[in-house]
Amino acid sequence: MCSTKNSDKSEHDLSAGEQTIMQNKIIEVKTVSKAYKGATDMILALNDIDFNIEVGDIVGYVGQNGAGKSTTIKLLLGLMLPTNGEISVLGNNPFKKRIQNAKQIGTVMGQKSQLWWELPLIDSFKFLQAMYDTKDDAWLAQLIDLLEVNDFLHKPVRELSLGQKMRGELIAALVHQPKLLFLDEATLGLDVQTKNVFLNFLMQLNKTKQTTIIMTTHDLREVERIANKIILIDHGQLKFNGAKSDFIAEFKNMEKVEIYQSAILEVPGLKLYQENQDSNVYVFNIDELTEKQLNKIFLEADIISNVRYSDLDLTDILTLSGI
CATH class of the missing domain: 3.30.70 (Alpha-Beta Plaits)
Known part of the structure; x- marks a missing residue:
């Protein structure tokens, strides 16, 4: 597993540029474990994992089913507490500052929706704008245009295809211009064309807004295409944490x-x-x-x-x- 290099300097001794790099850590996970109570004994879902994610990273968080990916995301979102260790997201304890962090985080979960089933798609967007207290209609219009949803904007969500619905889910996650975006199997079941629109948009969003993206997916071609960093987890243990190019280079021969x-x-x-x-x-x-x-x-x-x-x-x- 790749590790971040430590410095002997104190923060006071660091140059302005070095301090900026230190402050760019949007997520810090330090020796985190998570155990659940099973039928007969404790089940260790995560075992002393450590990693940092910096502003502007696109991270492919990969591993088999049951590896600990969803547990990690729930911890980062503040939906549960770790058994041991420390977590910082956006400079805060995500459990204690969950509401504060939510204003700067977007989520798209493949199995969960934040759209209103019976309402036209545009109404969900307008409701979320009000909920987040944002009036940036220009940004919403840009999202609608880039994700190509104009043709079905006024259709009830229940009438949309899976691909159309997932484009709507992504807009719903971004109406408040979050700094951090979690995608948990967000492209599962999408057709090739919709997936291509989805991935192209994510790359543009990251490039223009420096939005940090953490994605889990069973289609590793997506990770290979857009991620700059890979975190690999297996049975709750971190196996790799570093640049995608470094991971692939290990098999260059x-x-x-x-x-x-x-x-x-x-x-x-x-x-x-x-x-x-x-x-x-x-x-x-x-x-x-x-x-x-x-x-x-x-x-x-x-x-x-x-x-x-x-x-x-x-x-x-x-x-x-x-x-």
Whole structure:
């Protein structure tokens, strides 16, 4: 796991630039654990996790179901207390200052809605503006335009498709221009076009407003596309915390090759990774087995025309890591 470098300087000795960097931590999690009472004993959902998130980060918070992602988000939102450790969100204890923090936080949960089912979509936005005491109609109009919801703005939410509804959910989470946005499986079930609009908007929001985004998703291609940082959790333990590029670089010497034939090919150094209906995918270490060497083997086996090489993506890396 990557860790933040410590300095021997006191805050008084730091330069103005260094102090600005220190103040840019929008989230600090220090040795946090969370235990639940099970049927027979205590269940440890989080085990001494530590991480910082800085202003402007887009963080992919990844791990299998039950890894502790949702528990972490609930702690950061102040919906529950940690068993041990300290949490700071926007400079506050999120449990004690939950209402104060809520004014600067937006959330989109794939399984929960903040829209009014029977009302036109625009009415939900207007109600949320009043609730947050914001009158910035220009910002609302910009959100409506960027997320392309004009065509169904006056339809009742119950008549919207899933993709239309999720665009509305994102606008609802952003009407008050929060500094911090949580997305928990927010794109689950969306079609390709809607997902593309969603992700493009998030990147623009982060670039123009410096909005810090924390996203959990089962589609790791989303993380690979827009995140600059990855936090990987497995069974309540932090496995990685750092730049996405650093995480991927750990596997830079690995490559995939897909062979379009049903028979399994046995070649020293070539490891079967995935069996498909009409092809098989293998992984190999380029320091031990080069493409040139493999091409010679494929040529001799008369299958060279059925071969396709590619780099590992984030999904491959997590699968090969056993996470």
